[in-house]
Amino acid sequence: xxxxxxxxxxxxxxxxxxxxxxxxxxxxxxxxxxxxxxxxxxxxxxxxxxxxxxxxxxxxxxxxxxxxxxxxxxxxxxxxxxxxxxxxxxxxxxxxxxxxxxxxxxxxxxxxxxxxxxxxxxxxxxxxxxxxxxxxxxxxxxxxxxxxxxxxxxxxxxxxxxxxxxxxxxxxxxxxxxxxxxxxxxxxxxx
Ligand SMILES: [Co+2]
Numbered sequence: 001x002x003x004x005x006x007x008x009x010x011x012x013x014x015x016x017x018x019x020x021x022x023x024x025x026x027x028x029x030x031x032x033x034x035x036x037x038x039x040x041x042x043x044x045x046x047x048x049x050x051x052x053x054x055x056x057x058x059x060x061x062x063x064x065x066x067x068x069x070x071x072x073x074x075x076x077x078x079x080x081x082x083x084x085x086x087x088x089x090x091x092x093x094x095x096x097x098x099x100x101x102x103x104x105x106x107x108x109x110x111x112x113x114x115x116x117x118x119x120x121x122x123x124x125x126x127x128x129x130x131x132x133x134x135x136x137x138x139x140x141x142x143x144x145x146x147x148x149x150x151x152x153x154x155x156x157x158x159x160x161x162x163x164x165x166x167x168x169x170x171x172x173x174x175x176x177x178x179x180x181x182x183x184x185x186x187x188x189x190x191x
Pocket of ligand 1: 093097146
């Protein structure tokens with residue numbers, strides 16, 4: 001795969017279709033600037049600010065953009081909030097659609113065939129493998145990402161976080177908790 005990518009890059013550069021310096025900027029952006037830390041800040045603000053929480057549920061694209069997180073694969077965002085009664089989980093059954101501006105690039109398992117098929121067929125079993133055991137009374141809703149719509153899960157705010165700042169709250173928001181395959185960390189729990 002490495003060789004194939006390098007060969008493609010060489011041919012496209014020689015033909016003048018791409019600029020290697022621009023490619024380097026793109027790669028650096030997704031490796032170092034854009035990642036789940038962005039989404040964690042969105043969630044922390046939603047936990048701390050009920051007005052922002054409502055806005056996020058009504059128009060996630062605009063609410064997220066207000067924090068500066070915009071760009072490719074984040075043009076049409078939908079936020080869904082976990083509650084005691086309902087747990088949301090995101091998959092792309094067709095390929096690997098994923099909200100890049102808030103979560104970065106998707107983890108390998110998200111792109112794997114087993115996750116993509118089993119997330120819809122047996123979500124509770126998949127969650128258990130991620131170490132998430134939900135009460136039988138909690139309904140699980142699985143959202144199928146598409147090229148049109150990308151989802152951000154707002155995990156439940158952990159207990160014992162009343163006095164925390166938004167920055168401290170963001171530290172509790174894991175990538176997986178925003179895909180729905182994890183829960184937010186409790187304060188004091190190991191990262
Ligand atoms: Co897809």
